[in-house]
Amino acid sequence: MTVTALIVDDESPMRDQLRARLAEVWPELGIAGEAANGIEAMEMTARLKPDIVFLDIRMPGPSGIETARQLYSQSHVVFVTAYDQYAVEAFEHGAMDYLLKPVAADRLRLTCDRLRQRIGKPPADIDQKLAALAQILERGQGAKPQQYLRWIQAQVGTSLRMISTKEILFFQSDDKYTLVQTASAELLIRKTLKELADELDPDEFWRIHRSTLVRVDAIVEVTRDDRGRQMVKLRNHPRELEVSRNHASRFQQM
Template identity: 70%
Template sequence: MNPVTALIADDEAAMRDQLRARLAQAWPGLDVVAIASNGIEALELAARHRPHIAFLDIRMPGMGGIEAARQLYDRCHIVFATAYDQYAVDAFEHGAIDYLLKPVTAERLATTCERLRRRLPQAPQNIGAQLARLGSLLQQGATPKRSCLRWIQAQVGASLRMVSTREILFFQSDEKYTRVQTATAELLIRKTLKELADELDPDEFWRIHRSTLVRVDAIAEVARDLRGRQMLRVRNYPHELEVSRNHTHLFQQM
């Protein structure tokens, strides 16, 4: 049986690399036969390689994903990668189009791969009308999410590791460096905590101390110790983090 093939089109190299790596984990038998940085390249490579699936970023220079999809939808199954908010994403919820919200998580990608496996025995559906509605919707009112830092670059030996902010439990300043703590690793970067606080989504990361930024949905509980200090515990990390007096308002009911 011939392998299932795919094309990835995204103008951000880090996003292309991350999606390809996660596809290798979620769907080991999938063969990524082409990588493009814009819609025009995607069309050229699709004509050459005839992939079964095209993963298309919506916003790319020259030609975006929607324009490319209008010429590809009857030749392969379409999956969009998008940074648009839920208002725009609602447009994908019906029909043959699937979507991945950036940054792509392993769990969401696994769902998409399962949907694609079910669709592959069928010919790609005619989604021209849906693409037209989607393009109109995005032009009229949907706006991209506020541009916030979504990736951290950390040097690990001679290699550069890309870490999604969704994987990070907290940041903590450590003299010349900032410590990046995930559930499985501790990394050091040179970006200061102030720079991080300015670039991260304030709804996702809270400053609980002058030296600590914590991911909100990683917080397991907050309790007071014998000295009356608020101490915070995050999931998948054994030690507590102190909440300074200047930031106790974040947990007003304590």
């Protein structure tokens, strides 16, 4: 019997990446289909009856957590997400395992080994899942839940680039895209500045303008130009960034 899986993620490059990784670690696994949101995932699970659903958490419409409530009794659910603060809630809603993006091959191989052992068996009791999670955390093998975004995903041609937030100097947005600026590269993403402001550590990234978030430790100095505006100078980058009046209190001593 061929074991089948459904991949659910609102970003096509992430679906492609996971499909490629699965082909490496479990070449016999059949990919029954791909879904871009929770509604598609529920419809395709009912129609295709996959053994496994690899499920993103943050998606438009029903979240991965909400979707898992409908799917965990039909398929083995594995969460794949960039945010590890959902770990306990994921297990509470029937996830068999939990993977962080970008998915490491060794970690995915371990998950696939666990799945092979579970295929054909009913979903484990949720209390057992939580007990197993507690044991993992006690042994120090589970990551402590983090509140803030650690990686940015940017499409570069046909490839997906993963950028650590520690590399980023600033974000700047317009109506459709957000510019991601590092010391060596300039990339565009579709995530809005409001989403980024909610997801990034506010002690590491400050909003200095309605269209600009800057990494605090990239700031070299703040000066005033001949029009009296506060301007931020950055390390390893020639561009100066304007501080709007609404955010000037960040630098009150000037």
